[in-house]
Amino acid sequence: MPVRRGLLALLAEEPRHGYQLKSEFERRTGRVWPLNVGQVYTTLDRLERDGLVRPVRSTNGDRNQRTFAITQDGRKEVDAWLSASGSQAAPPRDELFVKVLLAAIGDRKAALRLIAAQRSALLSQLQGRRRAQQAASDDLAAELVHDALAVRIEADLRWLDHCEARLRPKR
């Protein structure tokens, strides 16, 4: 529930209203994670239902803004989330993993073909990524996001190499 918690983390900084949350969230995620505003409002409703945020009178004249502030419970949640380990040994519920694994334990030849195809796809993605990265060299958020993606693609490539080596007949 990265959206829900992300919004809560933003509210831990200061009270905000829905539209602000959307803008801020998108700004900080380098504009690669467009958020439908509607989702923000429903998420806010759920957070309020769970007692993690509460509506407050907007300080400067409530035109038609519903401003929300985090509660104590909410702050506890955020702290717990932030100090929790990244994915805490959570297995990779990931498309690439499922694809390769299901094939690998089934038909080895098909698996090797699949791995080759995925590798070339990832390589071309990586190149496109590098170009986009240079273009956005003035935006810290975008830069970090692009780098995260690049690093992850490289990891996937390494994993594919390992799988291939492990599946090769000669052994």
Place this chain on the structure above:
Amino acid sequence: MPVRRGLLALLAEEPRHGYQLKSEFERRTGRVWPLNVGQVYTTLDRLERDGLVRPVRSTNGDRNQRTFAITQDGRKEVDAWLSASGSQAAPPRDELFVKVLLAAIGDRKAALRLIAAQRSALLSQLQGRRRAQQAASDDLAAELVHDALAVRIEADLRWLDHCEARLRPKR
């Protein structure tokens, strides 16, 4: 929708019934992805609704097994999925990324603290991972899964290093 597609991929190999799908899926994912059987049946219903699978008479006496086979449309879907690029430039909708990014663009000091904490958590995860990996050295699936997780953790660590370097004041 990795489960849905995973099950469909298994049916692309040969017709199976629900319980078989569950067992096979878990076996091939190294038993790190326990699947509630109920989910398999609801997923099968949705696949049937979408015309990607169809029920068939189980060849050897239908005791009370509902066997499903993949349809032509289903096969098309699987092929498209398997040949699609891993995450096709999809931005990382990931807990760690959200955590670090939201903090990084906000409070740099807090972000640096967060990064340090996450790094040590990931490092200890990595060590536990290595131990578990040796234990399961006879199970190909488990081995590949564990390796995937290790590689991914290393990638996250590298990304954290990069973020830290980028956020450090002296520059």
Place this chain on the structure above:
DNA sequence: CGACACATGTAACACGTTACATGATTTG
């Protein structure tokens, strides 16, 4: 004025997840 950003919301849906209920078959 018209377009665009700001601002709020509703409705519907897809997936994944868990809990729960039920029965047949095998095996110690």
Place this chain on the structure above:
DNA sequence: CAAATCATGTAACGTGTTACATGTGTCG
């Protein structure tokens, strides 16, 4: 026989996603 495995299903929920509707304020 009792317990475990095999086998099928229902109900309910949470989150994320999209589409759609509505209205205000601002700026060229």
